[in-house]
Amino acid sequence: MDLAARLRAAIPAEQVLDDPAVVESYLQDHAEWAEFSRAAVVVRPRDTAQVRAVVELAAQLRVPVVPRGAGTGLSGGANAIEGCVVISFEAMNRVLEIDPVERLAVVQPGVVNDDLRTACAALGLWYPPDPASAPWSTIGGNVATNAGGLCCVKYGVTRDYVLALEVVTGRADVVRLGHRTAKGVAGYDLCGLMVGSEGTLGVITEITVRLLPGRPAERTIAGYFDSVVAAGEAVRAVSASGVVPSALELVDRHCLEAVDAWKNMGLSTEANVVLLGRVDTPGEDEARTVLACFENAGATWAAVSSDEQEAEALFDARRLAYPALERLGPVLTEDVCVPKALVPEMLARIEKTAAEHDTLIANIAHAGDGNLHPLLITPIGDEDAKRRAQAAFEDIIADAIELGGTVTGEHGVGLLKRGGLRRELSPAVLELHRAVKAALDPWNILNPGKIFT
Amino acid sequence: MDLAARLRAAIPAEQVLDDPAVVESYLQDHAEWAEFSRAAVVVRPRDTAQVRAVVELAAQLRVPVVPRGAGTGLSGGANAIEGCVVISFEAMNRVLEIDPVERLAVVQPGVVNDDLRTACAALGLWYPPDPASAPWSTIGGNVATNAGGLCCVKYGVTRDYVLALEVVTGRADVVRLGHRTAKGVAGYDLCGLMVGSEGTLGVITEITVRLLPGRPAERTIAGYFDSVVAAGEAVRAVSASGVVPSALELVDRHCLEAVDAWKNMGLSTEANVVLLGRVDTPGEDEARTVLACFENAGATWAAVSSDEQEAEALFDARRLAYPALERLGPVLTEDVCVPKALVPEMLARIEKTAAEHDTLIANIAHAGDGNLHPLLITPIGDEDAKRRAQAAFEDIIADAIELGGTVTGEHGVGLLKRGGLRRELSPAVLELHRAVKAALDPWNILNPGKIFT
Numbered sequence: 050m051d052l053a054a055r056l057r058a059a060i061p062a063e064q065v066l067d068d069p070a071v072v073e074s075y076l077q078d079h080a081e082w083a084e085f086s087r088a089a090v091v092v093r094p095r096d097t098a099q100v101r102a103v104v105e106l107a108a109q110l111r112v113p114v115v116p117r118g119a120g121t122g123l124s125g126g127a128n129a130i131e132g133c134v135v136i137s138f139e140a141m142n143r144v145l146e147i148d149p150v151e152r153l154a155v156v157q158p159g160v161v162n163d164d165l166r167t168a169c170a171a172l173g174l175w176y177p178p179d180p181a182s183a184p185w186s187t188i189g190g191n192v193a194t195n196a197g198g199l200c201c202v203k204y205g206v207t208r209d210y211v212l213a214l215e216v217v218t219g220r221a222d223v224v225r226l227g228h229r230t231a232k233g234v235a236g237y238d239l240c241g242l243m244v245g246s247e248g249t250l251g252v253i254t255e256i257t258v259r260l261l262p263g264r265p266a267e268r269t270i271a272g273y274f275d276s277v278v279a280a281g282e283a284v285r286a287v288s289a290s291g292v293v294p295s296a297l298e299l300v301d302r303h304c305l306e307a308v309d310a311w312k313n314m315g316l317s318t319e320a321n322v323v324l325l326g327r328v329d330t331p332g333e334d335e336a337r338t339v340l341a342c343f344e345n346a347g348a349t350w351a352a353v354s355s356d357e358q359e360a361e362a363l364f365d366a367r368r369l370a371y372p373a374l375e376r377l378g379p380v381l382t383e384d385v386c387v388p389k390a391l392v393p394e395m396l397a398r399i400e401k402t403a404a405e406h407d408t409l410i411a412n413i414a415h416a417g418d419g420n421l422h423p424l425l426i427t428p429i430g431d432e433d434a435k436r437r438a439q440a441a442f443e444d445i446i447a448d449a450i451e452l453g454g455t456v457t458g459e460h461g462v463g464l465l466k467r468g469g470l471r472r473e474l475s476p477a478v479l480e481l482h483r484a485v486k487a488a489l490d491p492w493n494i495l496n497p498g499k500i501f502t
Numbered sequence: 503m504d505l506a507a508r509l510r511a512a513i514p515a516e517q518v519l520d521d522p523a524v525v526e527s528y529l530q531d532h533a534e535w536a537e538f539s540r541a542a543v544v545v546r547p548r549d550t551a552q553v554r555a556v557v558e559l560a561a562q563l564r565v566p567v568v569p570r571g572a573g574t575g576l577s578g579g580a581n582a583i584e585g586c587v588v589i590s591f592e593a594m595n596r597v598l599e600i601d602p603v604e605r606l607a608v609v610q611p612g613v614v615n616d617d618l619r620t621a622c623a624a625l626g627l628w629y630p631p632d633p634a635s636a637p638w639s640t641i642g643g644n645v646a647t648n649a650g651g652l653c654c655v656k657y658g659v660t661r662d663y664v665l666a667l668e669v670v671t672g673r674a675d676v677v678r679l680g681h682r683t684a685k686g687v688a689g690y691d692l693c694g695l696m697v698g699s700e701g702t703l704g705v706i707t708e709i710t711v712r713l714l715p716g717r718p719a720e721r722t723i724a725g726y727f728d729s730v731v732a733a734g735e736a737v738r739a740v741s742a743s744g745v746v747p748s749a750l751e752l753v754d755r756h757c758l759e760a761v762d763a764w765k766n767m768g769l770s771t772e773a774n775v776v777l778l779g780r781v782d783t784p785g786e787d788e789a790r791t792v793l794a795c796f797e798n799a800g801a802t803w804a805a806v807s808s809d810e811q812e813a814e815a816l817f818d819a820r821r822l823a824y825p826a827l828e829r830l831g832p833v834l835t836e837d838v839c840v841p842k843a844l845v846p847e848m849l850a851r852i853e854k855t856a857a858e859h860d861t862l863i864a865n866i867a868h869a870g871d872g873n874l875h876p877l878l879i880t881p882i883g884d885e886d887a888k889r890r891a892q893a894a895f896e897d898i899i900a901d902a903i904e905l906g907g908t909v910t911g912e913h914g915v916g917l918l919k920r921g922g923l924r925r926e927l928s929p930a931v932l933e934l935h936r937a938v939k940a941a942l943d944p945w946n947i948l949n950p951g952k953i954f955t
Contacts, residue, residue: 231871233908262744291715418684455686477675488941
């Protein structure tokens with residue numbers, strides 16, 4: 050009996066897909082360049098028991114299991130492994146509970162981030178983690194990659210909101226990790242260990258997240274700068290001022306030009322670098338402080354936006370940067386994170402790298418926490434350009450490590466950053482990773498080969 | 503050659519203590535009732551290399567290692583194991599770096615919590631975790647137990663502030679876990695795994711913590727209530743209002759009476775239960791909302807404190823509760839955490855338990871996050887009272903679990919809550935704990951027998 054037939058004996062047959070044309074659409078995430086192989090089969094479980102049955106069979110047969118949310122990942126973490134079972138969570142997409150007093154929500158892994166946020170907002174509550182993929186990406190994927198976003202400069206990343214998880218382990222046990230209470234230190238933080246483990250330590254089947262009261266009103270401060278050095282000085286000044294912005298985004302000249310070429314917004318004629326800050330503490334003080342930081346750092350223009358629509362228009366330029374650049378060719382998104390004060394230095398090095406390898410590299414950055422997204426664009430089908438971009442990619446990773454940074458701030462290691470991880474972590478730390486992996490997944494069936502080999 | 507002699511060959515002789523009278527003072531923490539044994543020797547290393555040398559020798563000889571901060575723990579986590587080496591961090595107490603732009607501090611594990619907070623405050627920065635032991639307890643101990651405190655209802659627990667750790671592993675490797683950057687997802691969150699692992703997975707030798715800008719000014723709201731049910735309703739109302747207080751503490755009648763008997767503050771004639779709230783968002787709105795919550799829940803008196811001295815006097819009653827109760831006999835501090843809405847139910851059950859087992863149980867509680875500290879007082883030398891109190895202790899644990907809570911909100915498992923942990927976690931989860939422990943500490947030398955056996 051082949052794998053699909055065995056799976057159809059274990060869970061309802063219609064949830065097991067092995068039509069090659071269907072399986073084809075589950076083989077990769079959004080990571081440019083990341084390899085992927087042929088999955089044997091895709092399953093779409095409806096509940097935890099079905100996930101457990103799949104993992105149990107996979108464990109018996111020593112077949113790799115690749116959990117998959119919406120496939121919006123940027124490192125190849127959800128890419129198929131030869132002969133694997135892809136577990137797609139699209140049919141486990143229910144918000145199970147929202148409790149306004151305990152301020153928590155319980156969701157299935159396939160719930161789309163924005164759907165959870167909308168459901169919370171209807172009750173005057175807020176789930177902060179806001180990756181740029183929020184309209185499509187799922188909470189399960191967000192947890193597996195410990196996704197960041199725009200507001201994490203003030204409100205933290207996904208890990209900071211995960212209270213508890215239900216997980217199917219590598220031994221096909223269903224376990225509950227973490228706690229529903231506001232605090233809890235009973236035993237090791239295995240819940241936290243699962244967050245960001247990219248499906249290699251367990252398959253997440255239910256997620257309990259902490260919520261905040263409804264999002265406070267924000268003010269937007271925009272600044273135009275001639276140079277990344279001036280913009281970087283503004284970022285440093287904001288950090289030193291004691292204001293913690295609820296967003297502090299940087300958009301560079303290449304992005305502005307691409308957006309202008311597409312939408313004709315006229316941004317690139319006015320600025321080389323745009324900084325967009327948001328603040329949300331009641332009162333005018335924070336906005337005034339950020340504005341002064343921008344002006345003192347040499348902004349050629351800076352203002353506090355007086356209305357929400359105007360502010361949204363400014364953030365549109367940030368949001369449009371990625372699709373605008375994609376019009377020029379496939380975009381490989383980098384994700385290094387460096388100490389905040391070194392953002393200008395890192396941007397300068399990226400500029401040098403772009404020139405050295407004759408590669409177009411645009412930059413958007415969560416500047417407030419030093420998380421840069423260099424975007425490497427290569428014309429379709431230009432293999433030589435791709436080789437040059439690959440070399441640039443490696444240089445960016447090396448520079449980030451040299452500056453005391455990390456190879457991945459929020460996208461995860463997946464396949465693309467495995468080499469970077471080996472450079473960033475010491476052999477002893479990699480050995481600890483292997484020991485933990487072997488302890489929790491003794492048959493090496495859970496997304497094997499991701500993060501490290 | 504005996505252990506002390508071997509250690510004196512490995513690190514400077516004067517840092518190895520084996521005078522029984524000296525060793526005696528390193529054998530236990532503040533956990534009433536927790537067993538402890540004789541340590542073979544105490545070492546006071548001055549740097550990471552010396553810690554590594556000690557762990558290496560311990561690994562060779564298969565001798566248990568017990569790391570120790572100030573010994574203020576309340577679960578027996580730092581208690582000596584027969585024949586062990588106690589590593590005391592009192593000589594590793596330097597603040598190595600405070601960076602106002604990156605907003606982080608790097609400290610040795612023996613730095614006292616209040617000393618770090620004072621050093622940060624001098625630079626306009628704030629390290630939020632504020633366990634009641636802050637004047638004495640060390641950052642290393644705080645990290646090992648994932649300490650909470652008063653302000654964690656708004657600002658989170660120790661784990662939320664630990665960016666990176668230097669750790670000596672069970673194989674005597676020195677490793678760096680986590681990152682100095684604001685974000686980072688390169689590999690498993692082994693840094694987070696170490697936090698709260700009570701010295702069983704590694705010996706922490708350096709800690710990098712995230713800081714916040716200087717603490718905002720607070721307003722204090724006090725409320726007197728006739729019953730725990732009314733006070734519980736006020737807590738529920740605050741949570742539902744969308745205000746996140748920076749502290750929300752409950753002090754019950756037994757505490758008020760003990761404080762009055764000692765300091766004659768006259769509190770117990772005015773209230774059966776006192777709630778103390780603090781808020782820190784600029785403006786009057788939050789204080790007004792909390793006050794309304796108190797009043798609508800039936801407070802017999804409630805007011806926003808108009809000056810800081812008056813507010814401090816109110817918090818004195820909370821701070822004095824523990825020493826006031828200690829005047830009546832040894833105090834065993836419980837640490838259950840339940841869903842916020844169930845605080846009144848839990849308090850009612852504790853009252854019933856106290857009556858059933860004829861045991862004096864006072865309560866202070868971080869009510870805002872459902873973390874209760876029932877204080878069980880037994881007259882010195884009264885063995886029968888101690889047996890009754892032990893039975894009450896078990897009942898409290900059982901009730902907390904039944905209400906969906908945890909056996910330890912912030913003090914850790916240590917020795918006292920090992921039974922509770924077995925009740926709270928499923929066998930499969932305990933098995934994961936054992937697998938992780940075996941993976942990271944293959945010779946079982948790191949604080950063995952703590953958390954689980």
